[in-house]
Amino acid sequence: MFYVALKNVAANKNLYSMEFSIDKSVEILERTPALLEHLLNGISNEWTLNNEGGETWSVFDVIGHLVHGEQTDWMVRAEQIVSKTAGKNFSTFDRFAQFENSKGKTLEQILGDFTALRMANIEKLRQLNITEDDFNKTGIHPTFGAVTLTQLISTWVVHDLDHIAQIARIMAKQYKEQTGPWVAFLKILQQ
């Protein structure tokens, strides 16, 4: 009883909810390119060109998807939200554009593209000089309707972390059969 009560107090305290801030968002956004370059540049193709089976994505596909997001999604939408003149309706994001766009490129090339685009987008974000007054300004998402600038930038950050976890999972699965009985202890292989 007492133990259960204590756990509920912890759950109610909601320990894991940070307040939104542009600076803390940029802390993640600016680290992702270096993290990916350190993990992936020069590594064997089997880690990056294999997928999780069937129609799933390889690491190469995921990097192409991140490139397309930098080109057409995050900062385009942020600028629509804060602009006094631009339309507020977001374009639909193409989740499969990378299969065409990355053709004929190496992993190193698309990683370099991602790094350059991300750094330019962080610079654009800083130049918007966003203040707390802008946090609740909205644009119109094709599925969700009105979404705020806070929600957009938070999602950009979590989207990075989601794909970092996905990349780790795709790579881990290349060795799934090799782990033998340990497969039972490795949560990433159950997903």
Added chain:
Amino acid sequence: MFYVALKNVAANKNLYSMEFSIDKSVEILERTPALLEHLLNGISNEWTLNNEGGETWSVFDVIGHLVHGEQTDWMVRAEQIVSKTAGKNFSTFDRFAQFENSKGKTLEQILGDFTALRMANIEKLRQLNITEDDFNKTGIHPTFGAVTLTQLISTWVVHDLDHIAQIARIMAKQYKEQTGPWVAFLKILQQ
């Protein structure tokens, strides 16, 4: 019908199973410290000291766990397997040792500890001059019984990737509430 048949061919080909190699294992093992240092050094404490609620681990706890693995688990067990004189029974790994061992240390300190221990362990691994004749040599795991050197080293690699994914997930959850309706599109927030 044709589409289904094609998907089955892909599934049967088992595209996502690499052959084990020491070199390809080291490709991951040697990248993990730099990846973690690039992601975590200098970042705000909220990203690294908060957890996923209740009794879950923070990023700080995960790094402490990785340190303890370098000290007591992976290479200790690899040396037991290939040694002609050592006992073959592995000690039980303490999954909670980091709560005592990391006390009073900063994240930067335990990251530095991890990097130094990992680099020393990779050097030890190289000095064992493992050949294919060693791959199926065994040690005795306290739960699984006989496990091979291939299974141990593969698990070391996947264990890194599992905790990289976990770190991304812990960090992502700090912004869960901030993503608003996008929470439905972000798989990492459902785990």
